[in-house]
Amino acid sequence: MNKSLTLKLKKAAKGFRLTRRVFSFPYIAFMLIFVVAPLVLILVNAFIYGNKLSLQNFVHLARDGASLNTLWLSFLVGIITTFSCIVIGYPVAYILSKQTSGRLIVLLFILPMWVNFLIRTLATRAVFHALDVRLGLGTVIFGMIYNYLPFMILPLHTTLSSIDKSYSEAAADLGADGITVFMQVTLPLSIPGIISGITMVFIPTISTFAISQLLGGVHLFGDSIYTKFIYGSYGVGSVMSLIMLAFVLISNVFINKTNKGEVSKNIW
Secondary structure (H helix, E strand, O other): OHHHHHHHHHHHHHHOOOOHHHHHHHHHHHHHHHHHHHHHHHHHHHOEOOOOEOOHHHHHHHHOHHHHHHHHHHHHHHHHHHHHHHHHHHHHHHHHHOOOOHHHHHHHHHHHHHOOHHHHHHHHHHHHHHOOOOOOHHHHHHHHHHHHHHHHHHHHHHHHHHOOHHHHHHHHHOOOOHHHHHHHHHHHHOHHHHHHHHHHHHHHHHHOOHHHHHHHOOOOHHHHHHHHHHOOOHHHHHHHHHHHHHHHHHHHHHHHHHHHHHHHHHHO
């Protein structure tokens, strides 16, 4: 009996090969346990009310005007934050892309990202208290910009640095001034970086919940989801999570399609 088992184990060992596919198994298991399973639980809880399938959770959310207003406020904060990051980040990335030490300075912008964002937010709150600045929606937006600005600068700098300088030189040789070269050459070729920056800023901003509470006590949609789960409203909280997930997926699809379209235009 032991000999037959030993032979089977030897055959199995001989048939086993350490390939790239084997290294993907831990990652697949991790994704199933910590990503797929929670999403399935949220999906199930969204359609269960009173231990049976129902759309009552969606009805409760539709009647909850406060949560819907919070959703639109989250989108407003996300749009303002993303636009502000573009206005601030693009000139910085453009200037650094023209300098030899630009990569080192970009690294200085990225260094705060290595610190936990809660610690950064608490430090920002301490600075506001020291300056006697009243916390509110303005300080929340400032905290959003501070936390997510590096995510805008990094892809912009990478894209601008990769643009072939011969394009600008050719435009200048044809008589174009600096503004025309920027508007007709640099800006169109940098659109993929802008879109990547928007993806990395807008989507996390609309779903955040800690920064808004720490820097102003503003209730955003992420805070509403957190509150629903804390107080046991798992059904409504799951519906809100699905809505946020749907918006994130739609934003990703739209941004990716726009990015591909702009890349194809630049190629042709």
